[in-house]
Amino acid sequence: MAPGVTRAPRPSLSTLTIARELRRDPLALLERVTAECGDIGAFRLGPRRMVLLNSPALVREIYVEHPEDFDRSSYQRRALTPLLGRGLLTSEGALHARQRQMIAPAFHARHIAPWAERMAEIAHRLQAEWPAGAEIDLLSEMNRLTMSIVGQLLLSSGVLREGDLGRAVTTAFAWEMYALTRPLPLPLSVPTPRSLRTRRALHTIRSQLGTIIERRLTSGQRPDDLLSLLLDVRDETDAAMEPRQLYDEIVTLCGAAQETSADAITWALYLLGRHPDVARQVRDEVDAVLGERVLTHADLPELPRSLAVFKETLRLYPPASVILRGALRDTTLGGYRVRRGTIALVSPYLLHRREAVFPDPERFDPNRFTRENERALPKFAFLPFGAGHHVCVGGGLSLMEGQVLVATLAQRSQLEFADATVAHELVVNLRPAAPIRVRVHRRSAQTVAG
Ligand code: HEM
Secondary structure, three states, X not given: OOOOXXXXXXXXXXXXXXXXXXXXXXXXXXXXXXXXXXXEEEEEEOOXXXXXXXXXXXXXXXXXXXXXXXXXXXXXXXXXXXXXXXXXXXXXXXXXXXXXXXXXXXXXXXXXXXXXHHXXXXXXXXXXXXXXXXXXXXXXXXXXXXXXXXXXXXXXOOHHHOHHHHHHHHHHHHHHHHHHHOXXXXXXXXXXXHHHHHHHHHHHHHHHHHHHHHHHHHHOOOOOOHHHHHHHOEOOOOXXXXXXXXXXXXXXXXXXXXXXXXXXXXXXXXXXXXXXXXXXXXXXXXXXHHOOOOOOHHHHHHOHHHHHHHHHXXXXXXXXXXXXXXXXXXXXXXXXXXXXXXXXXXXXXXXXXXXXXXXXXXXXXXXXXXXXXXXXXXXXXXOOOOOHHHOOXXXXXXXXXXXXHHHHHHHHEEEEEOOOOOOEEEEOEEEEOOOXXXXXXXXOOOOOOO
16 A cells, blocks of 8 residues: 555444435435545445445546456345356356356347337337226336346246246345345345245246246257347357356346336336426427337437437436445555455446536436537446446447337327326335326327327
Protein backbone atom coordinates (compact mmCIF):
# COMPACT_ATOMS: atom_id res chain seq x y z
CA MET A 1 0.00 0.00 0.00
CA ALA A 2 1.47 3.37 -0.97
CA PRO A 3 2.28 5.55 2.03
CA GLY A 4 -0.07 8.42 2.57
CA VAL A 5 -3.11 6.69 1.01
CA THR A 6 -6.12 7.72 3.06
CA ARG A 7 -9.38 6.10 4.11
CA ALA A 8 -12.51 6.86 2.09
CA PRO A 9 -15.05 9.24 3.70
CA ARG A 10 -17.57 7.62 6.08
CA PRO A 11 -21.22 8.54 6.69
CA SER A 12 -22.36 9.58 10.17
CA LEU A 13 -24.50 6.46 10.69
CA SER A 14 -24.13 3.87 13.41
CA THR A 15 -23.43 0.26 12.42
CA LEU A 16 -26.84 -0.67 13.80
CA THR A 17 -28.63 1.94 11.69
CA ILE A 18 -26.75 0.75 8.59
CA ALA A 19 -27.70 -2.90 9.20
CA ARG A 20 -31.36 -1.94 9.76
CA GLU A 21 -31.56 0.42 6.78
CA LEU A 22 -29.86 -2.03 4.45
CA ARG A 23 -32.62 -4.50 5.19
CA ARG A 24 -35.43 -1.95 5.10
CA ASP A 25 -34.47 0.11 2.04
CA PRO A 26 -30.97 -0.52 0.64
CA LEU A 27 -31.21 2.16 -2.07
CA ALA A 28 -32.24 4.85 0.42
CA LEU A 29 -29.23 3.90 2.53
CA LEU A 30 -26.89 4.14 -0.47
CA GLU A 31 -28.42 7.49 -1.43
CA ARG A 32 -27.67 8.73 2.07
CA VAL A 33 -24.09 7.50 1.93
CA THR A 34 -23.62 9.33 -1.38
CA ALA A 35 -25.25 12.51 -0.08
CA GLU A 36 -22.86 12.55 2.89
CA CYS A 37 -19.69 11.20 1.29
CA GLY A 38 -19.78 12.12 -2.41
CA ASP A 39 -18.41 9.81 -5.13
CA ILE A 40 -16.91 7.30 -2.72
CA GLY A 41 -18.12 6.36 0.77
CA ALA A 42 -17.12 3.54 3.11
CA PHE A 43 -19.22 1.84 5.78
CA ARG A 44 -19.60 -1.48 7.55
CA LEU A 45 -22.28 -4.15 7.55
CA GLY A 46 -21.46 -6.10 10.72
CA PRO A 47 -17.94 -7.41 10.19
CA ARG A 48 -17.95 -6.52 6.47
CA ARG A 49 -16.29 -3.44 5.04
CA MET A 50 -18.26 -1.88 2.20
CA VAL A 51 -17.32 0.87 -0.21
CA LEU A 52 -19.83 2.58 -2.47
CA LEU A 53 -18.53 3.94 -5.80
CA ASN A 54 -20.61 6.54 -7.53
CA SER A 55 -18.91 8.07 -10.55
CA PRO A 56 -18.16 6.91 -14.11
CA ALA A 57 -14.43 7.36 -13.37
CA LEU A 58 -14.59 4.98 -10.39
CA VAL A 59 -16.64 2.49 -12.41
CA ARG A 60 -13.95 2.52 -15.08
CA GLU A 61 -11.29 2.03 -12.42
CA ILE A 62 -12.89 -1.06 -10.88
CA TYR A 63 -14.19 -2.72 -14.07
CA VAL A 64 -11.54 -1.81 -16.61
CA GLU A 65 -8.35 -0.54 -14.99
CA HIS A 66 -7.79 -3.21 -12.38
CA PRO A 67 -10.47 -5.87 -12.54
CA GLU A 68 -7.90 -8.47 -11.41
CA ASP A 69 -8.07 -6.97 -7.89
CA PHE A 70 -11.78 -7.84 -7.59
CA ASP A 71 -14.08 -10.80 -8.04
CA ARG A 72 -17.84 -11.25 -7.70
CA SER A 73 -17.23 -11.51 -3.90
CA SER A 74 -17.63 -14.51 -1.63
CA TYR A 75 -20.58 -12.64 -0.15
CA GLN A 76 -22.50 -12.69 -3.44
CA ARG A 77 -21.36 -16.22 -4.32
CA ARG A 78 -22.65 -17.46 -0.97
CA ALA A 79 -26.10 -16.07 -1.84
CA LEU A 80 -26.18 -17.25 -5.46
CA THR A 81 -24.31 -20.56 -5.59
CA PRO A 82 -26.97 -22.62 -3.80
CA LEU A 83 -29.41 -21.50 -6.49
CA LEU A 84 -27.27 -21.28 -9.61
CA GLY A 85 -24.34 -23.62 -9.00
CA ARG A 86 -21.27 -22.55 -11.00
CA GLY A 87 -22.83 -20.85 -14.01
CA LEU A 88 -21.69 -17.58 -15.61
CA LEU A 89 -23.07 -15.45 -12.78
CA THR A 90 -21.14 -17.27 -10.07
CA SER A 91 -17.95 -18.52 -11.74
CA GLU A 92 -14.61 -16.74 -11.97
CA GLY A 93 -11.21 -17.09 -13.62
CA ALA A 94 -10.53 -19.88 -16.11
CA LEU A 95 -13.96 -21.53 -15.71
CA HIS A 96 -15.76 -18.22 -16.30
CA ALA A 97 -13.54 -17.39 -19.31
CA ARG A 98 -14.16 -20.80 -20.89
CA GLN A 99 -17.89 -20.68 -20.30
CA ARG A 100 -18.22 -17.09 -21.48
CA GLN A 101 -16.38 -17.97 -24.69
CA MET A 102 -18.72 -20.88 -25.29
CA ILE A 103 -21.94 -19.07 -24.42
CA ALA A 104 -21.49 -15.54 -25.82
CA PRO A 105 -21.72 -16.57 -29.52
CA ALA A 106 -25.26 -17.86 -28.89
CA PHE A 107 -26.24 -14.20 -28.33
CA HIS A 108 -24.82 -12.92 -31.63
CA ALA A 109 -27.23 -10.95 -33.79
CA ARG A 110 -27.59 -13.77 -36.34
CA HIS A 111 -28.98 -16.07 -33.64
CA ILE A 112 -31.19 -13.58 -31.87
CA ALA A 113 -32.65 -11.69 -34.87
CA PRO A 114 -35.42 -14.27 -35.59
CA TRP A 115 -36.47 -13.94 -31.97
CA ALA A 116 -37.88 -10.45 -32.53
CA GLU A 117 -40.83 -11.89 -34.43
CA ARG A 118 -41.25 -14.81 -32.02
CA MET A 119 -41.31 -12.44 -29.06
CA ALA A 120 -43.90 -10.30 -30.81
CA GLU A 121 -46.06 -13.37 -31.47
CA ILE A 122 -45.83 -14.50 -27.85
CA ALA A 123 -46.82 -10.99 -26.71
CA HIS A 124 -49.79 -10.97 -29.10
CA ARG A 125 -50.96 -14.35 -27.79
CA LEU A 126 -50.82 -13.09 -24.21
CA GLN A 127 -52.77 -9.94 -25.09
CA ALA A 128 -55.41 -12.05 -26.78
CA GLU A 129 -55.94 -13.83 -23.44
CA TRP A 130 -56.79 -10.55 -21.69
CA PRO A 131 -60.57 -10.05 -21.85
CA ALA A 132 -61.35 -6.58 -23.26
CA GLY A 133 -62.03 -4.14 -20.44
CA ALA A 134 -60.56 -6.48 -17.81
CA GLU A 135 -58.25 -5.39 -15.03
CA ILE A 136 -54.86 -7.10 -14.88
CA ASP A 137 -51.96 -7.10 -12.45
CA LEU A 138 -49.23 -5.72 -14.67
CA LEU A 139 -46.18 -7.29 -13.03
CA SER A 140 -47.68 -10.75 -12.83
CA GLU A 141 -48.76 -10.57 -16.51
CA MET A 142 -45.29 -9.37 -17.54
CA ASN A 143 -43.80 -12.23 -15.53
CA ARG A 144 -46.02 -14.64 -17.49
CA LEU A 145 -44.92 -13.00 -20.72
CA THR A 146 -41.19 -13.14 -20.02
CA MET A 147 -41.49 -16.67 -18.59
CA SER A 148 -43.02 -17.70 -21.93
CA ILE A 149 -40.32 -15.92 -23.89
CA VAL A 150 -37.44 -17.30 -21.81
CA GLY A 151 -38.95 -20.80 -21.81
CA GLN A 152 -39.20 -20.77 -25.60
CA LEU A 153 -35.87 -19.04 -26.17
CA LEU A 154 -33.90 -21.37 -23.92
CA LEU A 155 -35.79 -24.63 -24.04
CA SER A 156 -38.61 -24.45 -26.62
CA SER A 157 -40.86 -25.23 -23.69
CA GLY A 158 -43.87 -23.71 -21.96
CA VAL A 159 -42.81 -25.18 -18.63
CA LEU A 160 -41.60 -21.89 -17.14
CA ARG A 161 -45.06 -20.39 -17.52
CA GLU A 162 -46.63 -23.03 -15.37
CA GLY A 163 -47.41 -22.21 -11.77
CA ASP A 164 -45.10 -24.56 -9.86
CA LEU A 165 -41.89 -23.52 -11.48
CA GLY A 166 -42.75 -19.81 -11.47
CA ARG A 167 -43.50 -19.94 -7.72
CA ALA A 168 -40.32 -21.94 -7.08
CA VAL A 169 -38.22 -19.31 -8.87
CA THR A 170 -39.86 -16.54 -6.77
CA THR A 171 -39.13 -18.44 -3.53
CA ALA A 172 -35.52 -19.00 -4.56
CA PHE A 173 -35.12 -15.27 -5.29
CA ALA A 174 -36.54 -14.35 -1.90
CA TRP A 175 -33.81 -16.43 -0.25
CA GLU A 176 -31.17 -14.73 -2.35
CA MET A 177 -32.35 -11.34 -1.09
CA TYR A 178 -32.30 -12.61 2.49
CA ALA A 179 -28.74 -13.89 2.04
CA LEU A 180 -27.57 -10.63 0.44
CA THR A 181 -28.95 -8.24 3.03
CA ARG A 182 -28.12 -9.98 6.35
CA PRO A 183 -24.68 -9.64 7.93
CA LEU A 184 -24.62 -13.37 8.79
CA PRO A 185 -27.36 -15.27 6.97
CA LEU A 186 -28.05 -18.84 8.05
CA PRO A 187 -27.00 -21.32 5.36
CA LEU A 188 -29.63 -23.43 3.63
CA SER A 189 -28.46 -26.48 5.57
CA VAL A 190 -29.94 -25.03 8.80
CA PRO A 191 -33.57 -26.24 8.72
CA THR A 192 -35.48 -22.99 9.34
CA PRO A 193 -38.91 -22.60 7.66
CA ARG A 194 -37.23 -20.26 5.13
CA SER A 195 -34.49 -22.78 4.29
CA LEU A 196 -36.95 -25.65 4.00
CA ARG A 197 -39.16 -23.60 1.69
CA THR A 198 -36.14 -22.68 -0.44
CA ARG A 199 -34.86 -26.26 -0.56
CA ARG A 200 -38.26 -27.47 -1.77
CA ALA A 201 -38.24 -24.73 -4.44
CA LEU A 202 -34.73 -25.70 -5.57
CA HIS A 203 -35.82 -29.31 -5.83
CA THR A 204 -38.74 -28.29 -8.08
CA ILE A 205 -36.49 -26.17 -10.29
CA ARG A 206 -33.83 -28.87 -10.53
CA SER A 207 -36.19 -31.69 -11.32
CA GLN A 208 -38.25 -29.81 -13.93
CA LEU A 209 -35.34 -28.22 -15.78
CA GLY A 210 -33.18 -31.33 -15.31
CA THR A 211 -35.81 -33.50 -16.99
CA ILE A 212 -35.97 -31.23 -20.03
CA ILE A 213 -32.19 -31.16 -20.42
CA GLU A 214 -31.86 -34.92 -19.99
CA ARG A 215 -34.56 -35.59 -22.58
CA ARG A 216 -32.79 -33.35 -25.06
CA LEU A 217 -29.45 -35.02 -24.39
CA THR A 218 -30.86 -38.49 -24.97
CA SER A 219 -33.21 -37.69 -27.87
CA GLY A 220 -30.61 -35.93 -30.02
CA GLN A 221 -33.29 -33.43 -31.10
CA ARG A 222 -32.13 -29.88 -31.78
CA PRO A 223 -34.99 -27.38 -31.96
CA ASP A 224 -33.97 -23.79 -32.61
CA ASP A 225 -33.20 -22.62 -29.05
CA LEU A 226 -30.29 -21.77 -26.76
CA LEU A 227 -30.15 -25.23 -25.23
CA SER A 228 -29.46 -26.72 -28.67
CA LEU A 229 -26.71 -24.15 -29.28
CA LEU A 230 -25.12 -24.91 -25.91
CA LEU A 231 -25.33 -28.66 -26.52
CA ASP A 232 -23.43 -28.35 -29.78
CA VAL A 233 -20.83 -25.76 -28.80
CA ARG A 234 -17.22 -26.91 -28.22
CA ASP A 235 -14.34 -25.31 -26.30
CA GLU A 236 -10.77 -24.83 -27.61
CA THR A 237 -9.97 -28.47 -26.93
CA ASP A 238 -13.08 -29.56 -28.82
CA ALA A 239 -14.80 -30.64 -25.60
CA ALA A 240 -18.56 -30.19 -25.10
CA MET A 241 -20.05 -28.67 -21.96
CA GLU A 242 -20.42 -31.25 -19.19
CA PRO A 243 -24.10 -32.02 -18.34
CA ARG A 244 -23.79 -30.57 -14.80
CA GLN A 245 -22.24 -27.36 -16.17
CA LEU A 246 -24.92 -27.16 -18.85
CA TYR A 247 -27.60 -27.45 -16.18
CA ASP A 248 -25.99 -24.64 -14.12
CA GLU A 249 -25.79 -22.41 -17.19
CA ILE A 250 -29.41 -22.99 -18.13
CA VAL A 251 -30.61 -22.26 -14.57
CA THR A 252 -28.38 -19.17 -14.54
CA LEU A 253 -29.75 -17.93 -17.85
CA CYS A 254 -33.35 -18.49 -16.66
CA GLY A 255 -32.59 -16.65 -13.42
CA ALA A 256 -30.74 -13.80 -15.12
CA ALA A 257 -33.12 -13.32 -18.02
CA GLN A 258 -36.66 -13.66 -16.82
CA GLU A 259 -37.33 -11.46 -13.85
CA THR A 260 -35.02 -8.63 -14.91
CA SER A 261 -36.97 -8.38 -18.18
CA ALA A 262 -40.39 -8.62 -16.49
CA ASP A 263 -39.49 -5.83 -14.08
CA ALA A 264 -38.08 -3.63 -16.83
CA ILE A 265 -41.08 -3.95 -19.14
CA THR A 266 -43.49 -3.41 -16.23
CA TRP A 267 -41.71 -0.16 -15.38
CA ALA A 268 -41.73 0.87 -19.06
CA LEU A 269 -45.51 0.42 -19.28
CA TYR A 270 -45.97 2.16 -15.95
CA LEU A 271 -43.95 5.16 -17.16
CA LEU A 272 -45.93 5.26 -20.40
CA GLY A 273 -49.13 5.19 -18.32
CA ARG A 274 -47.91 8.23 -16.40
CA HIS A 275 -46.81 10.04 -19.57
CA PRO A 276 -49.68 9.83 -22.08
CA ASP A 277 -47.88 12.22 -24.45
CA VAL A 278 -44.98 9.76 -24.81
CA ALA A 279 -47.41 6.81 -25.03
CA ARG A 280 -49.10 8.57 -27.94
CA GLN A 281 -45.74 9.04 -29.72
CA VAL A 282 -45.04 5.31 -29.34
CA ARG A 283 -48.48 4.40 -30.70
CA ASP A 284 -48.08 6.80 -33.65
CA GLU A 285 -44.70 5.29 -34.51
CA VAL A 286 -45.99 1.74 -34.23
CA ASP A 287 -49.11 2.48 -36.30
CA ALA A 288 -47.05 4.13 -39.03
CA VAL A 289 -44.43 1.36 -39.22
CA LEU A 290 -46.41 -1.79 -38.46
CA GLY A 291 -50.10 -1.11 -38.89
CA GLU A 292 -51.60 -4.40 -37.79
CA ARG A 293 -48.95 -6.82 -38.98
CA VAL A 294 -46.58 -8.67 -36.68
CA LEU A 295 -43.24 -6.96 -36.08
CA THR A 296 -40.07 -8.53 -37.47
CA HIS A 297 -36.41 -7.81 -36.83
CA ALA A 298 -36.22 -5.69 -39.99
CA ASP A 299 -38.69 -3.21 -38.42
CA LEU A 300 -36.53 -2.42 -35.40
CA PRO A 301 -34.50 0.46 -36.93
CA GLU A 302 -37.83 2.12 -37.76
CA LEU A 303 -38.99 2.01 -34.14
CA PRO A 304 -36.48 4.27 -32.35
CA ARG A 305 -39.08 5.74 -29.97
CA SER A 306 -39.88 2.31 -28.50
CA LEU A 307 -36.18 1.66 -27.94
CA ALA A 308 -35.59 5.08 -26.37
CA VAL A 309 -38.54 4.51 -24.01
CA PHE A 310 -37.06 1.20 -22.92
CA LYS A 311 -33.58 2.65 -22.36
CA GLU A 312 -34.95 5.60 -20.39
CA THR A 313 -36.86 3.06 -18.28
CA LEU A 314 -33.61 1.18 -17.61
CA ARG A 315 -32.07 4.47 -16.56
CA LEU A 316 -34.76 5.28 -14.01
CA TYR A 317 -35.50 1.73 -12.88
CA PRO A 318 -32.43 -0.42 -13.59
CA PRO A 319 -33.46 -3.96 -12.55
CA ALA A 320 -29.88 -4.64 -11.39
CA SER A 321 -29.74 -1.57 -9.18
CA VAL A 322 -26.68 -2.62 -7.19
CA ILE A 323 -23.70 -4.63 -8.48
CA LEU A 324 -21.18 -6.15 -6.07
CA ARG A 325 -17.47 -6.89 -6.27
CA GLY A 326 -15.11 -8.22 -3.60
CA ALA A 327 -11.52 -6.95 -3.16
CA LEU A 328 -9.15 -9.92 -3.52
CA ARG A 329 -6.20 -7.96 -2.08
CA ASP A 330 -5.40 -4.60 -0.51
CA THR A 331 -5.76 -2.01 -3.24
CA THR A 332 -6.90 1.56 -3.90
CA LEU A 333 -9.92 3.12 -5.59
CA GLY A 334 -10.06 6.82 -6.38
CA GLY A 335 -6.79 7.14 -4.44
CA TYR A 336 -8.39 5.75 -1.25
CA ARG A 337 -7.33 2.62 0.57
CA VAL A 338 -9.53 -0.46 0.01
CA ARG A 339 -8.70 -3.47 2.15
CA ARG A 340 -8.81 -7.09 1.01
CA GLY A 341 -12.29 -8.54 1.62
CA THR A 342 -14.06 -5.18 1.19
CA ILE A 343 -17.28 -5.33 -0.83
CA ALA A 344 -17.34 -2.65 -3.51
CA LEU A 345 -20.83 -1.55 -4.55
CA VAL A 346 -21.67 0.09 -7.86
CA SER A 347 -25.25 1.26 -8.11
CA PRO A 348 -26.63 1.88 -11.61
CA TYR A 349 -29.68 3.35 -9.83
CA LEU A 350 -27.53 6.11 -8.29
CA LEU A 351 -25.21 6.55 -11.28
CA HIS A 352 -28.24 7.10 -13.52
CA ARG A 353 -29.35 9.95 -11.26
CA ARG A 354 -26.19 12.04 -11.47
CA GLU A 355 -27.42 15.53 -12.24
CA ALA A 356 -24.25 16.40 -14.19
CA VAL A 357 -24.93 13.62 -16.71
CA PHE A 358 -28.73 13.42 -16.63
CA PRO A 359 -30.12 16.90 -15.84
CA ASP A 360 -33.38 16.82 -13.86
CA PRO A 361 -32.71 13.12 -13.29
CA GLU A 362 -36.13 12.08 -11.94
CA ARG A 363 -37.86 13.30 -15.11
CA PHE A 364 -38.85 10.58 -17.60
CA ASP A 365 -37.46 11.81 -20.91
CA PRO A 366 -36.81 9.27 -23.69
CA ASN A 367 -35.13 12.06 -25.70
CA ARG A 368 -32.06 11.38 -23.61
CA PHE A 369 -31.73 8.25 -25.77
CA THR A 370 -32.08 9.57 -29.27
CA ARG A 371 -29.10 8.23 -31.19
CA GLU A 372 -27.30 11.58 -31.02
CA ASN A 373 -27.92 12.24 -27.33
CA GLU A 374 -26.92 8.71 -26.34
CA ARG A 375 -23.67 9.04 -28.26
CA ALA A 376 -22.85 12.16 -26.22
CA LEU A 377 -23.18 10.34 -22.86
CA PRO A 378 -19.92 9.78 -21.00
CA LYS A 379 -18.71 6.18 -20.89
CA PHE A 380 -19.79 4.22 -17.83
CA ALA A 381 -22.56 6.73 -17.04
CA PHE A 382 -25.37 4.44 -18.24
CA LEU A 383 -24.84 0.99 -16.83
CA PRO A 384 -28.00 -1.15 -16.84
CA PHE A 385 -26.04 -4.20 -17.99
CA GLY A 386 -22.87 -3.64 -15.96
CA ALA A 387 -19.43 -3.40 -17.60
CA GLY A 388 -16.12 -5.21 -17.93
CA HIS A 389 -15.68 -8.94 -18.38
CA HIS A 390 -18.88 -9.78 -16.48
CA VAL A 391 -21.02 -7.41 -18.56
CA CYS A 392 -24.48 -8.91 -19.21
CA VAL A 393 -24.18 -11.54 -21.92
CA GLY A 394 -27.85 -10.97 -22.80
CA GLY A 395 -27.67 -7.14 -23.04
CA GLY A 396 -28.34 -6.97 -26.80
CA LEU A 397 -31.12 -9.53 -26.53
CA SER A 398 -32.71 -7.58 -23.65
CA LEU A 399 -32.71 -4.32 -25.54
CA MET A 400 -34.32 -6.07 -28.49
CA GLU A 401 -36.89 -7.70 -26.21
CA GLY A 402 -37.69 -4.39 -24.52
CA GLN A 403 -38.11 -2.60 -27.85
CA VAL A 404 -40.26 -5.40 -29.27
CA LEU A 405 -42.51 -5.57 -26.20
CA VAL A 406 -42.96 -1.79 -25.86
CA ALA A 407 -43.96 -1.65 -29.54
CA THR A 408 -46.09 -4.79 -29.60
CA LEU A 409 -48.01 -4.03 -26.44
CA ALA A 410 -48.74 -0.49 -27.71
CA GLN A 411 -49.85 -1.92 -31.06
CA ARG A 412 -52.72 -4.03 -29.73
CA SER A 413 -53.56 -2.71 -26.26
CA GLN A 414 -54.13 0.56 -24.54
CA LEU A 415 -53.64 0.36 -20.79
CA GLU A 416 -55.64 2.54 -18.44
CA PHE A 417 -53.77 3.26 -15.22
CA ALA A 418 -55.18 4.43 -11.92
CA ASP A 419 -53.61 7.82 -11.36
CA ALA A 420 -51.26 6.76 -8.58
CA THR A 421 -47.52 6.66 -8.20
CA VAL A 422 -45.97 3.32 -7.33
CA ALA A 423 -42.93 3.05 -5.07
CA HIS A 424 -40.11 0.65 -5.83
CA GLU A 425 -38.33 -1.91 -3.68
CA LEU A 426 -35.13 -3.83 -4.18
CA VAL A 427 -35.88 -7.57 -4.02
CA VAL A 428 -32.72 -8.72 -5.81
CA ASN A 429 -34.10 -6.70 -8.73
CA LEU A 430 -35.85 -3.34 -8.60
CA ARG A 431 -39.57 -4.10 -8.52
CA PRO A 432 -42.83 -2.24 -7.90
CA ALA A 433 -43.52 -2.29 -4.15
CA ALA A 434 -47.27 -2.74 -4.73
CA PRO A 435 -49.34 -4.36 -7.48
CA ILE A 436 -49.94 -2.12 -10.49
CA ARG A 437 -53.48 -2.78 -11.64
CA VAL A 438 -54.43 -1.60 -15.12
CA ARG A 439 -57.53 -1.88 -17.29
CA VAL A 440 -56.90 -3.25 -20.77
CA HIS A 441 -58.54 -1.73 -23.82
CA ARG A 442 -58.01 -3.41 -27.14
CA ARG A 443 -56.92 -1.28 -30.00
CA SER A 444 -56.52 -1.71 -33.68
CA ALA A 445 -54.06 0.47 -35.54
CA GLN A 446 -56.68 1.33 -38.15
CA THR A 447 -59.51 2.27 -35.86
CA VAL A 448 -57.98 3.89 -32.79
CA ALA A 449 -56.53 7.32 -33.29
CA GLY A 450 -54.41 7.95 -30.22
C1 HEM B 1 -33.43 -5.99 -18.60
C2 HEM B 1 -32.83 -7.15 -18.55
C3 HEM B 1 -31.47 -7.40 -17.95
C4 HEM B 1 -30.71 -6.64 -17.10
C5 HEM B 1 -31.06 -5.28 -16.52
C6 HEM B 1 -29.48 -7.38 -16.85
C7 HEM B 1 -28.44 -6.89 -16.07
C8 HEM B 1 -27.24 -7.55 -15.88
C9 HEM B 1 -26.10 -7.02 -15.17
C10 HEM B 1 -26.04 -5.66 -14.50
C11 HEM B 1 -25.13 -7.95 -15.20
C12 HEM B 1 -23.71 -7.82 -14.63
C13 HEM B 1 -23.64 -8.37 -13.23
C14 HEM B 1 -22.26 -8.19 -12.61
O1 HEM B 1 -21.40 -7.50 -13.14
O2 HEM B 1 -22.03 -8.79 -11.55
C15 HEM B 1 -25.65 -9.10 -15.91
C16 HEM B 1 -24.95 -10.27 -16.11
C17 HEM B 1 -25.48 -11.35 -16.75
N1 HEM B 1 -26.69 -11.40 -17.42
FE1 HEM B 1 -28.05 -9.95 -17.57
N2 HEM B 1 -29.53 -8.55 -17.53
C18 HEM B 1 -30.71 -8.61 -18.21
C19 HEM B 1 -31.14 -9.62 -19.04
C20 HEM B 1 -30.43 -10.75 -19.30
C21 HEM B 1 -30.82 -11.76 -20.27
C22 HEM B 1 -32.04 -11.67 -21.19
C23 HEM B 1 -29.90 -12.76 -20.15
C24 HEM B 1 -29.79 -14.06 -20.92
C25 HEM B 1 -30.71 -14.62 -21.66
C26 HEM B 1 -28.93 -12.36 -19.16
C27 HEM B 1 -27.85 -13.13 -18.74
C28 HEM B 1 -26.83 -12.66 -17.95
C29 HEM B 1 -25.67 -13.47 -17.58
C30 HEM B 1 -25.43 -14.92 -17.94
C31 HEM B 1 -24.83 -12.64 -16.84
C32 HEM B 1 -23.46 -12.99 -16.27
C33 HEM B 1 -22.40 -12.61 -17.29
C34 HEM B 1 -20.97 -12.95 -16.90
O3 HEM B 1 -20.61 -12.85 -15.74
O4 HEM B 1 -20.21 -13.31 -17.80
N3 HEM B 1 -29.28 -11.14 -18.67
N4 HEM B 1 -26.93 -8.82 -16.33
